[in-house]
Amino acid sequence: MRVAVTGTPGTGKTTATKRVETDLDIVHLNEVIRTEGLHDGTDDDRGSLLADFDAIDEYLAGKTDLLVESHLAHHFDAERVVVLRCDPETLEERLRERGESSASARENAESEALDVILSEAVTAHGENAVYEIETTHQTPEETARAIEAVIAGDREPSAGTVDYTDYL
16 A cells, blocks of 8 residues: 655655555655755756656555655655644744745645645646645644544545635
């Protein structure tokens, strides 16, 4: 089985997946993109790497029993897609505390309010494969347990249960 854990930057993906107890191999995709050179250079405006999706597909090909974590994870094959969600105001604060520019933090908060990653995940994988987890007031351990419930099949799909449109 392959499970993707995705969400807007700052929702808690990396922190939570480091605490997930599972037999699946955990792939922190952003780290792999850097270390394996699976990119096409840098986006100078954002200061981030431009992921090479074909190279990532090749890297993941034939690998099973994976939990793939990244804001890009929903772009790749998965039986279940966990979308972590966070209140846009809290998300914006977290990103600024991590050193993101105000413009970048605001752009990500607006993307969260507009359900950008959720919409992409549902389009790519179908509503019945997507599980939203609201992380704003959860500890990383609580989020990890919720991800474990998705992996175990103990949680129902829940796309469209979080609404942040009032932020806009």
